[in-house]
Amino acid sequence: MLRDVSVSAIVAGFLSALINFAGPFLIVLEATRAAGLTDAQTASWVWAVSIGNGACSIALSLFTRIPVVVAWSTPGAALLIASLGGFSFAEAVGAFLVASVTAAVVGYTGWFGWLLARVPGPVLQALLAGILLPFIVTAAGAFASAPMIAGSIVVAFFLGKRYFDRYAVLAALVVGLLVTWATGSLREVTPSLALGGPVFTMPVFTPAALVSVALPLFIVTMASQNAPGLALLQSQGYEPNDRLLVGVISTVSAALAPFGCHGINLGAITAAIALGPESHPDLAKRYIAGLAGGLTYLLVGSFGGVLVAGFQVIPSETVSVLAAVALLGSALTALKGAMGGDARAGPAALTTLAVTMSGVVLFTIGAAFWGLVAGSAVYLTLAPRRERPRTEEGKESAMT
Numbered sequence: 278m279l280r281d282v283s284v285s286a287i288v289a290g291f292l293s294a295l296i297n298f299a300g301p302f303l304i305v306l307e308a309t310r311a312a313g314l315t316d317a318q319t320a321s322w323v324w325a326v327s328i329g330n331g332a333c334s335i336a337l338s339l340f341t342r343i344p345v346v347v348a349w350s351t352p353g354a355a356l357l358i359a360s361l362g363g364f365s366f367a368e369a370v371g372a373f374l375v376a377s378v379t380a381a382v383v384g385y386t387g388w389f390g391w392l393l394a395r396v397p398g399p400v401l402q403a404l405l406a407g408i409l410l411p412f413i414v415t416a417a418g419a420f421a422s423a424p425m426i427a428g429s430i431v432v433a434f435f436l437g438k439r440y441f442d443r444y445a446v447l448a449a450l451v452v453g454l455l456v457t458w459a460t461g462s463l464r465e466v467t468p469s470l471a472l473g474g475p476v477f478t479m480p481v482f483t484p485a486a487l488v489s490v491a492l493p494l495f496i497v498t499m500a501s502q503n504a505p506g507l508a509l510l511q512s513q514g515y516e517p518n519d520r521l522l523v524g525v526i527s528t529v530s531a532a533l534a535p536f537g538c539h540g541i542n543l544g545a546i547t548a549a550i551a552l553g554p555e556s557h558p559d560l561a562k563r564y565i566a567g568l569a570g571g572l573t574y575l576l577v578g579s580f581g582g583v584l585v586a587g588f589q590v591i592p593s594e595t596v597s598v599l600a601a602v603a604l605l606g607s608a609l610t611a612l613k614g615a616m617g618g619d620a621r622a623g624p625a626a627l628t629t630l631a632v633t634m635s636g637v638v639l640f641t642i643g644a645a646f647w648g649l650v651a652g653s654a655v656y657l658t659l660a661p662r663r664e665r666p667r668t669e670e671g672k673e674s675a676m677t
Contacts (some may be wrong), residue, residue: 282565283562285538285557285585286566286569287566288447288450288569289479289553289563289613290344290551290565290566290567290572292450292603293544293550293551293570294547294574295591296599296603297544299348305326305349305354305539308539309537312357312366312369312494316535318478320621321537322536324537324579325533325536325537326541327577328533328575328578329449329529329533330348330349330541330570330574331576331578332529332571332575333526334567334568334571334574335572337522337525337567337602338567338568339564341522342554342561342564343515344563344565345564346543348502348542348544349540349541350542351502353494353502353540357490363491364489365481367478368481368539369490369539370481370535371480371481371487372490373490373494373538374535375487375491375495376490376540377527378527379495380393380495380498380503380540381531383499383523384520384527385523387519389499390507393508393519396649398622399614399615399623399626400615400616400622400629401649402613403648404504404508404509404648405505405549405611406566406612406630407630407645407648408545408645409611409633410634411636412597412600413601413605416601418597419593419597423460423594426453426456426462426592426598429452429595430452430595433451433453434449437449442558445602447556453595453598454591454595457592460469464591465597476537477535478535480535494539494540497646498540498542500649502542502543502544503543505540505543506543506548507523512610523542526541527542546600549603553603553604553606553610601645621660624659625653625655626652629649632648633648
């Protein structure tokens with residue numbers, strides 16, 4: 278393993294965790310506020326999702342030798358902001374537990390992998406491109422609000438691509454942080470989470486919470502996170518064991534549910550940073566990025582609010598542009614795969630891309646799910662019709 282260690286892979290793994298804490302993590306914090314949690318319960322929630330991410334990323338990356346990046350369910354956290362208000366935290370924990378156990382069953386049995394295997398490859402690639410491209414496109418807005426920061430990151434990245442390809446993202450990170458500091462753009466953030474360990478909450482199961490929280494949480498986690506996560510691994514040339522990955526991650530999520538874990542799953546957006554060519558040109562050595570990301574999660578989870586606040590001092594412009602340049606390689610690979618289909622797969626992939634990028638949310642389910650449904654529906658609709666076999670009489674008439 279020591280021979281496989283590289284600076285580029287370590288940086289890619291660190292960035293995948295950094296961007297999760299600097300951006301989507303705020304949605305998790307908002308969900309804890311919506312649930313009316315105490316400081317101790319909030320710290321426990323942070324501990325649970327961080328330790329779950331780190332432990333699964335390290336264990337599965339070592340076991341499979343592929344870069345397995347685990348993340349908390351960001352769409353799930355966004356869903357919880359609106360749905361937790363009417364339930365006690367014990368009822369919410371019961372819903373978290375049921376959603377994770379259901380995901381584990383679907384994963385271990387292979388039902389999820391079987392269903393995903395029926396989706397055309399270009400459609401899955403378009404789904405992934407639709408998830409990644411908005412992060413690249415919206416990063417352009419940073420040039421208006423912070424032109425020095427955004428410009429320095431982009432210039433450093435492409436100069437790095439020209440002269441030292443493997444360390445282009447590292448160059449962008451170092452230059453971006455230096456320019457952010459030099460321009461006085463670092464934000465003042467006071468740690469709001471006390472250092473603390475896990476706090477156990479006895480689950481309570483109620484029909485209302487299971488229908489309103491557990492069911493939609495299960496759907497958005499599987500459709501908006503695990504499906505793109507597996508598609509991402511496949512797009513980079515890996516052959517992931519969907520039963521192992523989804524099953525183990527969901528089992529750990531269920532074990533941590535009584536401590537506040539609302540759901541962990543395969544990463545998609547942040548995982549693309551660790552899985553892309555910027556991590557390492559050799560596919561067999563990119564698993565180091567999964568280990569680095571996992572170690573970062575464990576460190577943050579162990580020290581709680583102090584390190585989280587440290588991540589949050591970095592302004593959004595720096596984070597968004599760093600994410601954009603780090604995601605370029607994976608987005609390009611996904612676009613090539615999406616547009617490489619035949620006359621039937623092409624329109625289906627384009628439909629998936631358009632719906633996914635639209636950001637539409639219907640019935641509390643995000644655009645990734647509807648993009649997958651829309652693209653698959655177009656693919657089935659364009660299936661060629663089977664010609665009816667001619668009878669002998671029909672053949673003679675045709676010859677006449």
